[in-house]
Structure formats: structure tokens, C-alpha cells
Amino acid sequence: MTAGGITAEPPVTAAPSPSGDSGRLGRYLVGAFFLAPALFMLGVWMVYPAVYTIIRSFFSPTGFIGHWVGIDNYKTIFTTSTFTTAIKNNAIWVAVVPAMVTAVGLVFAVLTERVRWAVAFKTAVFLPMAISAFATGVTWRIMYQQDPNLGAINALGKTISGVFSPAGPLQSALPSTPALQTQGGGMILKTPLHPGGVALLGLTGIPPTAVPKSSAQAVTPAAKPGDIVGTVWRDFKPGGGKPGVVEKGELGLGGVTLQLKNSAGKVVQSTKSSSDGSFDFTKVPAGTYNAAIGSQTFAKPFGGYAWLGPNLIIPSLLIAYIWIWAGFAMVVIGAGLAAMPRDVLEAARTDGATEWQTFRRVTVPLLAPVLSVVFITMVINVLKVFDIVYALAPESEYAKANVIALAMYFTAFQGTGDFGVGSAIAVFLFILVIPVLALNIRRFKRDV
Amino acid sequence: MTRTRFVVVAAAAAATALLVTGLAGAKTSAVKGTITFDGIWTSSSGQVQFQDVINAFEKANPGIKVNYKPVGNNLPTVLATAVAGGHPPDMADIAQPGTIAQFAKEGKLKPITYAKADMAKNFAPAWISLGTFSGKLYALPFKAANKSVVWYNVPAFKTAGVTPPKTFAQLLKDAQTIKASGTPAYSIGGSDGWTLTDMFENIYLRTFGAAKYDALSAHKIKWTDPSVTTALKTMAKIVGDTSNIAGGTSGALQYGFNDSVTNAFSSPPKAAMVFEADFVGGVITSSTKAKPKTGFNTFTWPSITPGPDASAVEIAGDLFVTFRDNPAIEAFVKYLTSPQAAEIWAKQGGFGTGNHNVPASIYPDPITKATEAPILTAKSVVFDMSDNQPPAFGATTGQGEWGLFQNFLKNPKDVSGIQKQLEAAAAAAYKK
Secondary structure: OHHHHHHHOOOOOOOOOOOHHHHHHHHHHHHHHHHHHHHHHHHHHHHHHHHHHHHHOOEOOOOOOOOEOOOHHHHHHHHOHHHHHHHHHHHHHHHHHHHHHHHHHHHHHHHHOOOOOHHHHHHHHHHHHHOOHHHHHHHHHHHOOOOOOOOHHHHHHHHHHHHHOOOOOOOOOEEOOOOEEEEOOEEEEOOOEOOOOEEEEEEEOOOHHHOOOOOOEOOOOOOOOOOEEEEEEEOOOOOOOOOOOOOOOOEEOOOOEEEEEEOOOOEEEEEEOOOOOEEEEOOOOOOOEEEEEOHHHHOOOOOOOOOOOOOOHHHHHHHHHHHHHHHHHHHHHHHHHHOOOHHHHHHHHHOOOOHHHHHHHHHHHHHHHHHHHHHHHHHHHHHOOOHHHHHHOOHHHHHHHOOHHHHHHHHHHOOOOOHHHHHHHHHHHHHHHHHHHHHHHHHHHHHO | OHHHHHHHHHHHHHHHHHHHHHHHHHOOOOOOEEEEEEEOOOOOOOHHHHHHHHHHHHHHOOOEEEEEEEOHHHHHHHHHHHHHOOOOOOEEEEOOHHHHHHHHHOOOOEOOHHHHHHHHHHEOHHHHHHOEEOOEEOEEEEEEEEOOEEEEEHHHHHHHOOOOOOEHHHHHHHHHHHHHOOOOOEEOOOOOHHHHHHHHHHHHHHHHHHHHHHHHHOOOOOOOOHHHHHHHHHHHHHHOOHHHEOOHHHHHHHOOHHHHHHHHHOOOOOOOEEEOOOOHHHHHHHHOOOOEOOOEEEEEOOEOOOOHHHHOEEEEEEEEEEOOOOHHHHHHHHHHOOHHHHHHHHOOOOOOOOEOOOOHHHOOOHHHHHHHHHHHHOOOEEEOHHHHOOHHHHOOOOOHHHHHHHHHHHOOOOHHHHHHHHHHHHHHHHHO
């Protein structure tokens, strides 16, 4: 297109035509001839769709044109929660991403000037730019998975938390009767016990694979005077069985740490169950007691953060997007840094400025034009953001993570097929981009 | 840019079609011509089988050529743009009756009244009414999927010592037993909103019957109706049982349909059952090691209210519509109503039909037989409700019904709040 434009200019060296008008006409014809393909393409693929979209935005949802609805479609955008959420989210994107990308890019650019492996580092940071945003979205979606066995980020969390709070052997267990209640991560049998009593702690929700291999048929131990005895067992047999009753086919849970608590809730004795699940608190003084299982037995493994859940989805998206564009900012700002006059920096240092002062008062102001280019480019990019949200957010969070371009796509092309509102959103987005574009064009002109 | 390209491509394709069929129409004596057909099936999902159906027709009618175009999942978009541009294909496969109703209202479709007699021979009246819009027969339900099916992990049920439940009360009781055995009972693919609307629809159908179901589909009953309250409260007994769902609520919201299937049929299982249509079987065989009967099996959606509609079947499926009318198209449509056409695909699997002249013995394996036979015998058949509604409400990712049921999964306690939002969204969509 540009080529056509340049060729259309009259050659500077051309001699003035002797026969005035016809020569000029010839030149125009040649110009038109060269311009035509570019104009045709611009017309078909830019002007016509743009004009059609603007007109379409004032008509009803379906059909090639539909019927006139005035500004109803625009009203819909500002009154439907789907679209207001999208607009709000775009505002968050514009507020956070350009500033963060510029800042991170600046830090990287300044630091890479100083490190030994600058090229390797720069390549690594710039690499995400070589990947399509869609692929990035898919990759990050996998890394963000909540299940630590799938998502890399939560896997890291699991590894770290596994060191400090290891998962208990019966992590999924649930009490089988209402008498057994969960308390502070552990379980306590609310039925009061006295010396000579029997405590039955039935647990369900334990998959057969989690039952220790050495386990034997559970038994109800006989009461012993002066002792509190009991059993802890998997209170489940196919079909369910009777809750709270030790039945044939139900296995004891060995190696479970049991606590005897006095009426003040203090642990007075601790013991471990044997392979048939039985345990024995010996020589218990008279009084009222409760049998309990400590919280360590039920400690759940790190379940992962819901990066893709409703609360974290927007930050997760922003992080992935900044990861892509930080490299771009670094390279542009790095080029600006390389072109910066060194003598000014030298002079500042000679005058006794600290490194921080040099950076704040000299480097940043001199880089201002480059920084604003990065910033404005990012504002435009972010207003149009689409692919990363589409690829990264799970469908259940689209409503929460919606952005204008995504709302436009779903409204016009997915299911709904509402070309009227879809066009109105496109026009609205276009209007949002115009001031930033104008700013950019003015900058270009000034640079030329 | 994308939109423009769609228009141009679709317009070019449709223009060619118009030219070809126009020429064909000139010769009225012998039935000759070319039919363009836009379908959803691609080479990995049924194009081969449908081509077999076409081949048999072309063999019997040497003068007619059917050009099948595998558009894929973009079909609704491509079709909407082609229709908006005025150049649709001769025939198309549409899975949403809501879209057909819209096209019929705009006068874009041609009625297939000529095939009514043939259809009546092969299909029960319920099926003909599925294809009837504003009093005229427009669509042929060629392929149907039984959505009133529950798939279960056989070893997980065995470990828990439960057998497939017949009633909803039994289902809830079994689910508690399954939880006690150490495996969550339910696997929910809530990231795909349609899995949730399907569950609601089965509950509503089984509680209030087909007539009321159709009334809600058509928005003759409001979403704030007490019947919806009852159905949502019933649904909350499943989706509100957080500790009994694979991955809990937050997991269910992130798992898509495919994940929900692999979760339930991987080893060891992360859950014991999946509420979804007959196409679950394909996912099980392609992405897990579970084998039919010993690893996975199905049961019919348990009944809730006893009565004639306790075993009503909800289906989804492919409805064939025509945008033009000529003898070649008429011949093809009549052929598609025949049991012979359906049998070609049915014996290859992955296909259900309401054509009662197709013997159930044609299905290649016992599981397909079990999932497809109820369609043939069902007294009442209803179409997937969310497909019946305007797509703005019933079939838009993250918006309308799909998005709101995801909100319901997030917070199953807020029944009346969800009802109000559903009604507001439905009212807006039906107004257009």
C-alpha cells in the first residue's frame, strides 16, 4: 500500500511537459494506475467494513442490515452487566498493564546493561514475543491449573508446603456418625467417656487404596476396668453398612495417633492404634474424657490456589500478558539507552550523584520519549486485548474476565449472532482507541 | 478483518452453489443437480460416515451430486453470516431449533412439507413436531443424541456396593454411600456451561413432565416460576454437595466436559459418575483405558416424579433444513427420512435416530444399544432446552443461561437470585 503511494508521486527529475494539460492528465492516470490496487484493497478490507460496521450498529440484531433501532444497541452496551463488566475490566487492564510493562521493561533494560550474560538474558526475556498470544494463553492456563499434579505453579507450592506440613495418612476421612465431630482439623468423639468405657471412632470417605496394607478386620475391644479402650476403623463396607457399628468386612486403621482429652480439653494421654484399629488408654483416673484424633492424621495436602478461579483470574491474566510484553519494552527501551549520550551520565556521576539519583534524574528523563512510545503502544494493545483472555480463562470465568473485544466476538459471532450490538461494541472500541492513535500520529509527525 | 473474510468466503461459496443449482433447476424432466450441504461433522467427527450416507444416495440417483462441506464447530457462525449475506447453502445441519425458528420467522427457509408423508411413516409425531416451526415442517431430525443418560464407573460403584439407581432419591442415597467409600460421587464439567443446563433440564423434565418443559423452553413459563424454584433446589442437592464433587466447587468450575469424563473414568477414579449424553462414550474410549461393561456403563436418568413422563427422553441432535427448493433437494430429503439412510451410519456407531423403522439390533455394541434404544421407544421426546431458546440466552459462552448456571454452581444457595437473573436474561433475549 505504501509502495503504491510513493510511486504515485511525480518523479522529481521529470521535465515539465510541453503540452501542459495532457501531460498532467497522463501523470494522473499513471498515478491512479499505481494507486488503484492499494486503494481497492484499502476500500474492500478497511473502509467498507468500517463504514458498514458503523451503519450496522444502528440496526437490529439479525439479517444483512436488519431494521433501524437508533441508539438502542449503544444503550444495551452501557446497561447490560456483561458489557459493563467488560468495560470495567478493560479499564483495569489500561490502568495496570502499560505502566507495569514499561516499568518492568525499564528495569530489565537498565539491568541488562550491567550484567555479564546480557545477550542470553535479553533473549530469554524477549522470547515470549516470538510465541503467539494464543499459545501463551494455553501454556499459562496449564501452568495455572489448580491441581498441583497438573499446574506447574501449584506444583511448586505443593513441594514447598510438603516440607513444612506433610499430608496426613487419612487426608480424605470423614466421621461416620454425628457423635464424631471435626474440631480444629482433627476429630473428637463427643460422647463422654469414663474409665472402663469403650470409644468407637468410625471413619468413612477413605478410598480402599489409602487403607494401610497391614490392616486387619476391625474388632470392638472388650471394656477393661480403669482403662478406656476403643477402636478406629474404616466404617464402610460395600453398600454402606451400619454407621457406628463394627461389622464383618470393615478394616481397622492401624498406626493412627489417638489422644485422650480431659474435660478441660487438655491431652492427658496419647497412644497409637494397632493393625485391627484397637487402642488402649491405660490407668485412666476417674473423670470425664473425650477421645480424639489429632489434626496431623487428616492434614490435607496443599490443594493449590485457584489461579483460574473468580478471585484470581484477572491478576493471572495480567501477569501472563506482562510476561509476553516485558521483552518488547526491554528491547525498545534498551535501544533508547544505547543511543543515550554517555557524557551526561558521566557528568552526573562526576558531580557526585548516586546511582539512584543518576537513574531518577538523568536516565529516566532522557528516556521519556522512548518510554512514552512503549506506554502508548501498550495502551492500544491492551484496549484491543482478546486472544490471551480467550485462551487462558476457563469458560466459567469468561463473564468475570470479559473484555470489550471478547464481548464483541461472543455477541456477534458466537451463538447470539447479534450483529447490531456486536457492531456497536466494535465502534465503541474504535472510539476508545482514537485519542491514543491521534496522540501517536502527532508524535510521528513531530519526529519527522 | 475476520468478519469480512467470513462474508467473502461464504458469499463466494454460496454464489457458486446458486449458479450450479440454478442450472440444475432448468432441467425439470430428469432429476439432476448438485446440492451443497454445510455440516458440522469434520473428518474426525462423522464426515466419513455421513459421506457414506451420501454415497448410497448418489449411487441410487446418478444425476444428483451432493457436495458436503465440513464446516466444523464454526457452523452456526458461518451459517448466520451466509444467511445474513443472502447466500446460504442449499441445505445445512443445525443443532439449535432456536436458530431454525429465527430463520423460519425471517423467511429464509423452505418448508419440507413434501417429505411429511415419508416422515410420518418412519417417525413418531413427537419427532415431526420437533421439526415443525410456526405450523410448517421445516426440519428433519436426522441424528439424535440421548441426553437423559448417566455414565458410571463400574469399579467405583462396585467398591461402594451400589447398583445403578432408578429414582432420584436412590441416586442421592447412593451418592452418599459412594462418598463414604472414599470416592466423590459426581464429576461435573462446569467450565462448559451446557453440562449444567443439561442437568437442570433433565431434572425439570423428570419433575414436571414434557408439556411444562416445552412451555419453559418457549418462555411461556417464566424463569421465576415456582416450578423452576423446585427444580433448582433439587439440582442444588447435587451441585451443593461440594465434598461429593470431584475437585469441589472450584474444581468443577474449571473442569470442562472432557475433563469431567476423564476424571470419572481414569484409574484410580476421581469421581464415580458423569451426567451427560451418549457422546460421553466416545471420550471414554479415546482418552481413558476403561472398557465397556467392566469399566464403564450407563443408566437412564433416574425418575423424580412418577408418571407417564418419568422416562421421557431429552435429546439433542442435528436437524436438517433447506434454504432452497428443487427436485434434487426433495429427493435427497425424502431419502434422508428413510431407515436405509439412518442404518448406514447407525451400524458404524456414534449415531442415534428417532426413526422407529431402524431396528435397535443395528447398533454395533451393547452400550450404544442401551443409550440409543430409549430414543426409539420413548413416549415423549423433548429437545435440549438451551438449544431451543434464542442463542443469546441459551447458547452463548459465559453469557445468558450458560453463564448464570455457572453462577448457580458457584453459589447453589441463591436460588431466587439466580431465577431473577435468568428471567431478566431470557426476557431480553426473547424480546429481540
